Amino acid sequence: MHPLAPEAVWAANALRPLRTPQDSAVLLVSWNALDAYLDALAASWNHERAVHAVAIKSQPHPAVLRHIVARGFGLEAATWEEVQLARAAGCPPERLVFDSPVKRPHEIEDCALRSPGMLVNANSLEELERLKPFADRLRLGLRINPMVEVDAPSVYQVSGDESKFGTPIAERAAILDAVRAYPIVALHVHSGSSMNDTHGAVRALTRLRDLAVEANERLAAAGTSRRITTLDVGGGLKPEYLEANGSAPQMRAYTEALRAAVPELWFDFALVTEFGQWTHFHTGYALSDVEYVLSRGDRSVAYLHLGADFLLRDAYVRPRGIAWLPLRGGQALMDAPVLTDLAGPLCFAGDYLEKGCMLPTLQEGDEMLLLGTGSNAYALWSRHTSRSIPATYGVDFAQRRLELLSERTNPFI
Numbered sequence: 001m002h003p004l005a006p007e008a009v010w011a012a013n014a015l016r017p018l019r020t021p022q023d024s025a026v027l028l029v030s031w032n033a034l035d036a037y038l039d040a041l042a043a044s045w046n047h048e049r050a051v052h053a054v055a056i057k058s059q060p061h062p063a064v065l066r067h068i069v070a071r072g073f074g075l076e077a078a079t080w081e082e083v084q085l086a087r088a089a090g091c092p093p094e095r096l097v098f099d100s101p102v103k104r105p106h107e108i109e110d111c112a113l114r115s116p117g118m119l120v121n122a123n124s125l126e127e128l129e130r131l132k133p134f135a136d137r138l139r140l141g142l143r144i145n146p147m148v149e150v151d152a153p154s155v156y157q158v159s160g161d162e163s164k165f166g167t168p169i170a171e172r173a174a175i176l177d178a179v180r181a182y183p184i185v186a187l188h189v190h191s192g193s194s195m196n197d198t199h200g201a202v203r204a205l206t207r208l209r210d211l212a213v214e215a216n217e218r219l220a221a222a223g224t225s226r227r228i229t230t231l232d233v234g235g236g237l238k239p240e241y242l243e244a245n246g247s248a249p250q251m252r253a254y255t256e257a258l259r260a261a262v263p264e265l266w267f268d269f270a271l272v273t274e275f276g277q278w279t280h281f282h283t284g285y286a287l288s289d290v291e292y293v294l295s296r297g298d299r300s301v302a303y304l305h306l307g308a309d310f311l312l313r314d315a316y317v318r319p320r321g322i323a324w325l326p327l328r329g330g331q332a333l334m335d336a337p338v339l340t341d342l343a344g345p346l347c348f349a350g351d352y353l354e355k356g357c358m359l360p361t362l363q364e365g366d367e368m369l370l371l372g373t374g375s376n377a378y379a380l381w382s383r384h385t386s387r388s389i390p391a392t393y394g395v396d397f398a399q400r401r402l403e404l405l406s407e408r409t410n411p412f413i
């Protein structure tokens, strides 16, 4: 059984008296699951000087950001707007990382004035000149493109030669000169997202460590007391289920491989991580009415109220492994499976959540639970066909509590 299933079935039933006819779909966040993933993240790394700055872009709901910050974790902002979301969530500057590849000068100045001490990663050597005037109030990092092959799908690959992200590590001499010339204290990589195999990521961090060690030797030789003190390892792991004892086998295997290959990460450097998708994927789920079901050719086509507007990546790139749990009368539907296409509500041909799945025969009035919608779903909400963003609820299943986090909303209606 899917680990979120008992909670999601309970929440679907608890929601019934709260839903109006307009609430054709509802989004949910599991506080218990989010806590479990945050705990597993900290336990897997077990690093005394770590800031686990969860990538805001994968789940920017303000209530979720507040929860992450209240738990003592940090936030990674990819845009100026995300810096403002992080501030509104109460994130202290020392737990906030600003990684935008296209920062405006006034944004940098505002970071220095209002969030002194925050880590700002320059995307290029050229950007260092803009950051320099504010370096006494910020911690300055430099994003390095490690130029390794990772097995991330091509749209999530950022480590190729022509990537727009970071300074290619092949420009080693220029990077080492820049570390001397500018007050850089951190080096950063993010090799790609949805990686299956972490060998490439380990190789990237081995290269980053070598670079940091060489840069520090040069700073020492030049009689400078400043050092590269922090390695920011980015995010990029694909989602995984936690074991019954709360441990995360994939994340643990990654950190164990790193402990073997890059032990200095634990002894000589402070650590920043930026896991988005891994942290959130299994902490969110959604509920949609099945509006009706048609028979087409050899299959059933079930029409849901969440589609490519919510699950943009699944519809446009490929299904990411969201699990479907149909309900009838509040109970999981167990009938024999038939070939089913899950159609979204948008008026365009590509709007399918998944085609050709085997599901019990659905009918009008059923409900569908979508399990594993915590990352890159609400965050990517698309305005295509102008549907409203559904109401979002937080669920504390341990306490059997449900709270409205945000109303159904549509900015122009």
Ligand SMILES: Cc1ncc(COP(=O)(O)O)c(C=O)c1O
Binding pocket: 055, 058, 076, 099, 190, 192, 193, 194, 234, 235, 236, 237, 274, 275, 276, 277, 278
């Ligand atoms: C700089 C940076 N850090 C962290 C992330 C989060 O990646 P993921 O959600 O795959 O962990 C991204 C994703 O695009 C990124 O660009």
